[in-house]
Structures are given as C-alpha cells and as structure tokens.
Amino acid sequence: MERMEQSEDISVLWDTLLLFQDYPFYTAKGLKFTYTIRGGEMFVSRKDKSITRATVELAFRKALSLDGIVTGPKKLGVFGASYLYPVFIRIGVIRTPANSATEE
Numbered sequence: 001m002e003r004m005e006q007s008e009d010i011s012v013l014w015d016t017l018l019l020f021q022d023y024p025f026y027t028a029k030g031l032k033f034t035y036t037i038r039g040g041e042m043f044v045s046r047k048d049k050s051i052t053r054a055t056v057e058l059a060f061r062k063a064l065s066l067d068g069i070v071t072g073p074k075k076l077g078v079f080g081a082s083y084l085y086p087v088f089i090r091i092g093v094i095r096t097p098a099n100s101a102t103e104e
Contacts, residue, residue: 010053010056010057010060013056013057013060013091013093014037014053014056016091017035017037017042017056017087017091018037020035020087020090020091021034021035021036021037022034022035022036023090025083025086025087025090026086027073027082027083027085027086028072028073028082028085028086029082031046033045033046033083035083035087038050040052040053040054041053042056042080042083044080044083046083047080047083049079051079051080051083051084055078055079055080056084058077058078059076059077059078059080059081059084059088060088060093062075062076062077062078063076063088063093063094064093068093068094068095069094069095069096070085070088070094070096071096072085073085076088
C-alpha cells in the first residue's frame with residue numbers, strides 16, 4: 001500500500017490491482033462487487049464488459065492530475081469509473097475530501 005501511495009507508475013498500480021482481486025468493494029451507491037484481472041483487462045463482477053488497462057491508466061492519470069482529491073466517480077471521466085473510484089480509494093490513489101458530498 002505504501003509503495004502504491006508513493007508511486008505514479010502504472011506498473012506499480014497494476015501490481016497493486018492484482019493483489020486486490022476478489023476483495024469486496026462497494027460502489028458509491030453501495031453495490032458490492034469484486035474484480036479479477038486477466039491479461040490487460042479488469043473484469044468486474046457486476047459488468048459484462050471489461051475495463052482495459054489503458055482505461056485504468058487514464059483514470060489513474062486523472063486522479064493524479066487532481067492531486068488524489070476526487071469528489072466522485074464521474075470526475076475520473078472513464079468507462080467503469082464507478083468501480084475504479086472505490087478501488088482507487090482503497091489502494092490510496094484517491095483521498096476523499098472531508099465533508100464532501102459523493103457524486104453518483
């Protein structure tokens with residue numbers, strides 16, 4: 001976790017995502033999900049389509065450009081943001097601002 005929080009390297013992010021496969025997460029709306037990584041894709045238990053590594057990288061770069069302060073999934077601006085947002089919070093990419101309303 002500490003290595004992830006201090007890195008801006010996509011390979012460190014991907015390695016961290018591999019560690020959290022099958023870990024239960026919750027969307028901003030409280031829906032439980034897990035994910036698995038196969039090749040360059042993230043497969044979320046609640047979706048038929050995968051989230052590509054390139055999309056994860058776009059969301060990661062967006063979070064970094066916001067200095068890790070992201071007020072909701074929509075701020076990431078990518079397909080699958082509602083799933084990436086809670087994962088990024090858990091692994092330390094995103095810090096939620098205190099007393100802010102969460103976007104859907």
